[in-house]
Amino acid sequence: MPASRPIILTCGEPAGVGPELAPKALASGVPFVFLGDPRHLPEGTDWAEVQAPDEQVAKGVLPVLRHDFPAAAIAGQPDPRNAAAVIDVIARAVDLTMTGKAGGICTLPINKEALKTGADFPFPGHTEYLAHLAGDVPVVMMLASTTVTPPCRVVPVTIHVAISEVPRLLTPELLEKAIRITDAAMRRDFGLAAPRLVVAGLNPHAGENGVMGDEELRWMAPLLAKLRAEGFNLNGPLPADTMFHAPARTRYDAAICAYHDQALIPIKTLDFAGGVNVTLGLPFVRTSPDHGTAFDIAGKGLADPASVIAALRMAHDMAEKR
Ligand SMILES: NC(=O)C1=CN([C@@H]2O[C@H](COP(=O)(O)OP(=O)(O)OC[C@H]3O[C@@H](n4cnc5c(N)ncnc54)[C@H](O)[C@@H]3O)[C@@H](O)[C@H]2O)C=CC1
């Protein structure tokens, strides 16, 4: 592994599985530093405080950039007093990265409800908050497999919104933005010279020529035709139920989907352990494991570190490419 600027691993929700995954993530071989409160690490963790991300510690020891929280953590029970500090840690990681002191950010999971309740967090998740911190830049969320062939990479155009809101929020402008950002990121961060994208329809059977909904005929197909004429390698709108099996995945590099579950069910079914969430469009690298805070198993030593390890490796590779 070449020497490079370390990745900042943000602590996320201290009552979730994040902090117990941090020491296990040393197995990634990626240089990283944990940003959080060392009191939240599992008892017996071999850690050392550092003053800057690139300060060296002994092999096998977790480097910790200290960020003191108001309260200790009880597994599975988020403390509202800690909510603001969870948010501050993300902002501090962005600052360290944007000022060149770190190579990128890998975020351990936050609990959206805990941040809303404890600190009135006005964003649905990291993705939107990071876009805001970067200067309100347009971004999209991608989830990418790392252990299945052909790979499964998905982008939900609408993200954390009620399903009843999807038809209203899924607009030609939003879909076009997602296509442009994904195409650019596939070239820049995934090394694909000519990315092949597919777009899922909104309705069953992609509307079946208008008999099951007309979004596909009315505006999706014309938008894709316009973008194809510009040179995008685009197929769709496709019926979502038949575009994720292995032979179908050989025909594209990333799938743009209408809504959260249309995109995330296939990737989490195919590669829950190796799935990585990556924000495309930011001026810095950000990845995350695909899973959440897993309160049901937090503190029990059961959490699988595979997704965090994959996320750190992807952040490292992306940072090297930039
Ligand atoms: N990037 C982020 O910050 C993310 C945050 N979340 C948040 O996490 C919270 C809980 O979300 P859920 O939908 O319950 O999903 P979850 O991923 O936390 O848990 C779903 C199931 O997967 C299991 N699981 C999760 N991670 C695991 C691991 N590393 N090893 C073994 N088993 C694991 C859990 O035990 C649970 O049974 C919510 O507040 C959600 O918004 C969810 C996804 C990503």
Ligand SMILES: NCC(=O)COP(=O)(O)O
């Ligand atoms: N379901 C994916 C998820 O919740 C990740 O959101 P984010 O915190 O990375 O924006």
